[in-house]
Amino acid sequence: MPSRLVIRGGKTIKGEVPASGAKNSCLPVMAASILTSEPVTIGRVPDISDVWVMADILRKIGVKVDYDPKLSTLTLNAANINSVKPPEHLVSRMNASFDVAGPLLSRFGEAEVAMPGGCKIGQRRVNYHISAFTAMGADVICEGGLVKAKAKTGRLKGARYIFPTSSVGATANAMMAAVLAEGTSVLENSAREPEVADLATCLIKMGAKISGVGTQTLTIEGVEKLHGTHHDIISDRIECGTFLLAGAITEGDVTVTDFDSYLLGAFLEKLTKANQEVIVKDNNVRVIGRRPIAPVEIFTAAFPGFPTDLHPPIVALLSLAEGTSVLQENIFSSRFMYVMELARLGADVLSNDNHIRVRGVKKLTGAPVDAPDLRAGGALLLAAFAAEGETVMRGVRYIDRGYQHFEERFRSLGADITRVNEPLEELEWPDSACRH
Numbered sequence: 001m002p003s004r005l006v007i008r009g010g011k012t013i014k015g016e017v018p019a020s021g022a023k024n025s026c027l028p029v030m031a032a033s034i035l036t037s038e039p040v041t042i043g044r045v046p047d048i049s050d051v052w053v054m055a056d057i058l059r060k061i062g063v064k065v066d067y068d069p070k071l072s073t074l075t076l077n078a079a080n081i082n083s084v085k086p087p088e089h090l091v092s093r094m095n096a097s098f099d100v101a102g103p104l105l106s107r108f109g110e111a112e113v114a115m116p117g118g119c120k121i122g123q124r125r126v127n128y129h130i131s132a133f134t135a136m137g138a139d140v141i142c143e144g145g146l147v148k149a150k151a152k153t154g155r156l157k158g159a160r161y162i163f164p165t166s167s168v169g170a171t172a173n174a175m176m177a178a179v180l181a182e183g184t185s186v187l188e189n190s191a192r193e194p195e196v197a198d199l200a201t202c203l204i205k206m207g208a209k210i211s212g213v214g215t216q217t218l219t220i221e222g223v224e225k226l227h228g229t230h231h232d233i234i235s236d237r238i239e240c241g242t243f244l245l246a247g248a249i250t251e252g253d254v255t256v257t258d259f260d261s262y263l264l265g266a267f268l269e270k271l272t273k274a275n276q277e278v279i280v281k282d283n284n285v286r287v288i289g290r291r292p293i294a295p296v297e298i299f300t301a302a303f304p305g306f307p308t309d310l311h312p313p314i315v316a317l318l319s320l321a322e323g324t325s326v327l328q329e330n331i332f333s334s335r336f337m338y339v340m341e342l343a344r345l346g347a348d349v350l351s352n353d354n355h356i357r358v359r360g361v362k363k364l365t366g367a368p369v370d371a372p373d374l375r376a377g378g379a380l381l382l383a384a385f386a387a388e389g390e391t392v393m394r395g396v397r398y399i400d401r402g403y404q405h406f407e408e409r410f411r412s413l414g415a416d417i418t419r420v421n422e423p424l425e426e427l428e429w430p431d432s433a434c435r436h
């Protein structure tokens, strides 16, 4: 049943919330379980729909999946994989599902994986993934919506590959392909995102030989076999940033615990520039919302730059700044669908090419809105918390993809947010036919 959210804005968001495990770390680590016939146990698994789609994909190719909700752990046992072709209808539901290609190819010398789907925020190409597999000695063809890869000699061979631009997914996939290859691989211009480093840490615990973790050059000496392990996922920096912004936008005071501020350096710097009080202590990050919100200039970039996934959420904050902010989106070509929705709440936001201009307004007012993707959903939640009156939001399934138990957690901080499961035709809605 489709859901909508009803948010009554104007409440101050205040209190402490523990960080969840990172979605973008958990998904590739789940895929990495394919690399061994021994069980891999993952701790701090976020209870979000993307994780359950990945679990389904793994189950369908023969991985035994056991979830312990009390401990938030998943145990994945890939001893009896029976297919190198995961079901297309599941793979096409999210981008990260393509992460299974590298491990399948690495362990079984073969993989047939559908072109991935996911949030419509720009081209989500897999050409770098394919080039890296090819460099390692795979024949790859794209046919009928499938990427079909086969190691020429039955086993991949270590190779040097330079990514044309930084790619999180392609680095993860190439690294997983290389760990069981024959010989040494050198991956240059690799993504340095903490989630890629977390995957490398897990692979090393499984017996992989990887050096240069966290740098742009990863050197991987292929091994014959990997073994099982236990790995706790790092904290979700995008979720953390969204909670902190909720404190800032409502003139509240939010502390995210179990969180290493290093993961959000560039973002916290911008929040400080926006006149918000940022306090980092031990493993906690606290933001006290202040007025006026100062306008800032932002360029999204690969880590350690400002994360593209916090672009829509911070624009929600800047929509209430005293002055005009400018943001340049440098990672995804069409992450701008949310602009129109923010405007429904009264924001003065304009997108042009990859630029956003945000003229601060005095207040936002509640309205019916439609989240067009996951992080846009985060932005609309924030704007709705600050808006006067009631916001009714559709597109909740996108938010469910990446924000764990978000209603309960925001409610525990004082937000007035309710999920209603009702047939959509009963709702009165502005015309949105051309939006999907």
Ligand code: EPU
Pocket: 023, 024, 025, 027, 095, 096, 119, 122, 123, 124, 125, 126, 127, 128, 129, 130, 165, 166, 167, 168, 169, 170, 191, 193, 195, 308, 309, 331, 332, 333, 374, 375, 402
């Ligand atoms: N690109 C190519 N060819 C490729 C791969 C990427 O041209 O083969 C381009 C993309 O089109 C994009 C850029 O490179 O313009 C960066 O893409 P990247 O591969 O780094 O992104 P991703 O792996 O598809 C991950 C996260 C995204 C996050 C980006 C950037 C996961 C599951 N997803 O995507 O997270 O925005 O890195 O940091 O890890 C989200 O969580 O909402 C989300 C979209």
